[in-house]
Amino acid sequence: MRVWYRNNRSAVAGAAFVLPALAVIGVFFLYPALMSFRYSFTNWNGISPDFDYVGWDNFRYVLQSPQFKQLIWNTLFLIGLYVPVLNIISMLLAVLIYDVRRFAGMYKVIIYLPNIFSMVVVGIIWKVIYNPVFGPVALVLEKLGKESWAQDWLGQTATVMPAMSLSIVWYSVGFYLMIYLGGLSTIPPDIYESASIEGITWFQRLRYLTFPLLSHAITINIVVSAIGILTIFDLPFVLTGGGPGFASQTMAISIYIYAFKSMQQGSAMALAVILTLVTTAITLGLLRLLNRREAAHE
Amino acid sequence: MVSVKKACSAALALSLLAVPLYGCGNDNGGGTAASNTKNDAGKGTSGNAGTNAPANAPADTSADEKVTLTVSMMSSDWVDAAQEIVDQFMAKYPNIKVDFSQVPNDTNAEYLQPKAAANSLPDFMTIDGGTFGAQLADTGLIADLKDSEAGKNTIDGLKPVFTSSSGKLFGIAGGLSTTLIYYNKKLFDQAGIKELPKNWDEFLAACEQLKSRDITPLIVAGADGTVNNTVWSNGFSNNIVGKDPDALKKLADGTFDFNTPAYADIYAKFKTLYDKGYLIKGVTSLQYSQANDEFLQGKAAMSFSGIWLAGTMMAAGFGTGVMLPPWNDKGQDLVPVVATETGFAVAEGKHKDAAMKFLDFIVEGDGYYIYQNKRGNIPMIKSPDAGKLKIDPAISSYVDDLKTYAKSGPLWFEVLPSEVQASLVQTFQRVLTGELTPEGAAKFTQDTYLQAVKK
Structure with missing residues (x-):
């Protein structure tokens, strides 16, 4: 036994460090996920102790529901708009703050500030901002004599998604900015010094030095922001409740409605399983793409 | 090596992505003190979600026993009155401490459903008439108030929507609603x-x-x-x-x-x-x-x-x-x-007696007049103290018209x-x-x- 321990001491120590974390993940993440998978094949209503297994009925029901196409469209819209816009804005802000340096701390605090609020609070703030009767946007437009420009930003199918995206970007840009700043701080300054001696412009430096050297941070941010937007719930729920109709409904909101308003836990779990598969597929696809890009730069 | 790395990444990603499912998983797995309580829903059962109705759990009967009563009320419109009711109730019953949670409007069922699934309903709660409360009653999670004082003194016309298909009066309407x-x-x-x-x-x-x-x-x-x-x-x-x-x-x-x-x-x-x-x-x-x-x-x-x-x-x-x-x-x-206002229900469980006291206090006792005076609504009890009610004459006249x-x-x-x-x-x-x-x-x-x- 002693001999075995002496030979495997480092493995045992490693396992001892990892096991508590694995136990937490197993009990609080994997087990509930597996149970969710199980319930996705039942007609459990969330209250009754009894339920029946209904095969793939819940999956069929969810996929054939009138809102499913809209959910897919909303998901693609958020990924297509939110992920690039958020990353471009946060990266440019990071580069500017890193270059300017003066008052950098203050800028970081201001931009990061929304991130310390609860998403619910942010939702309420933006709900007031967008209110077409007494919100600040409406008041400013009224003062400018452009009262007719004030819209029900959250109540129209054409404006709700961009309006919601703006509030999400406002909330989260600080977080991604910090990761980009972290990435920028790892770039050796002498590279920039050599480049400036060569006489390259600010844009050339951005294009040929900063972007390639930030590729790890870009990968992390794109993947994390894609997962974040695919599973987002709090802010859209408070801001729009998924409306008008299904126009801003995310998959997570739809899961909530199935589970707790419509009392169809089975359908909710089925959609949760679908969301997990979609998120996994998109994440793996992005990782593959970005890893190839990173390898090309290296 | 690359494939192992990829597999690890995929496993990690899947673990992280389990988060949205985690929030929706409800299985309390039984094992509570009252888990042997039989449920007689009478349906063909192929599985069990683990909700165990504590219908026969012993009730607290001692007047001196210290009790912490969990109370949830959808009281955004009468938040001050709700707090005053809680304070006065605790002053009247010093051995009962009320742990009060306010539920936002329009979210009562969402608030209660996961708690029902986890067999942890509040001892006293607000509830609407209709299918949700009826299911809680038929599952044995909330008490039948038919024979309670509050139940007997409620206007009969307000009872049907608070009565489950098995005949349980699962809630007392908070007033006549229109x-x-x-x-x-x-x-x-x-x-x-x-x-x-x-x-x-x-x-x-x-x-x-x-x-x-x-x-x-x-x-x-x-x-x-x-x-x-x-x-x-x-x-x-x-x-x-x-x-x-x-x-x-x-x-x-x-x-x-x-x-x-x-x-x-x-x-x-x-x-x-x-x-x-x-x-x-x-x-x-x-x-x-x-x-x-x-x-x-x-x-x-x-x-x-x-x-x-x-x-x-x-x-x-x-x-x-x-x-x-x-x-x-x-x-x-x-x-x-002409309908019912959001009403009040009592959970089955060991604090049922204390919760019934709270029900009596808010439906018939001093608590009722705090509640009614704030809301200015129409009473649900058969013989309220007319001198203590506060109803705007326009509302009285409106109800007479109805x-x-x-x-x-x-x-x-x-x-x-x-x-x-x-x-x-x-x-x-x-x-x-x-x-x-x-x-x-x-x-x-x-x-x-x-x-x-x-x-």
């Missing part, structure tokens, strides 16, 4: 409206008169259950219940047909108000509290709401009047909504299956935004109803 339109007397005077509209055509004419004076005619919160309480419930009462005496029976039997012109007209009326510019800007995304604020700030002449807000609305400085929502066509008798109508209709949550309830607000929004025609909305509601019946 929907009404509050109007700003000052703005009505400005627009020269002397007589209140008595039918739909007259109502449209009044709206036009207000609009022609640059006054926004009507506020309705279109982003939450308020639109169901008001536009749907009044439309259903006048268009359906008023014309088909068996409508509610058919609805319960699963044989009702939503896909009819009469039902589509419920959506069409709201669309008409929207298209003619009679609704306040932003109605599609407007929520209950914002709508109330906007009316109190004088942003519109009328607010379509309910008697539950009488205490707040009648106190407005501009002078508030009330009128029956004239959702009836010309020549048709008006069918008002008694003169031969027929009345229900509130939406009392009669609709949860699947239809869950989709109603979105359906109204889709009609307003033009995504669905009223006829299309009626068909969509019928499809949802049929799915619910099938399930």
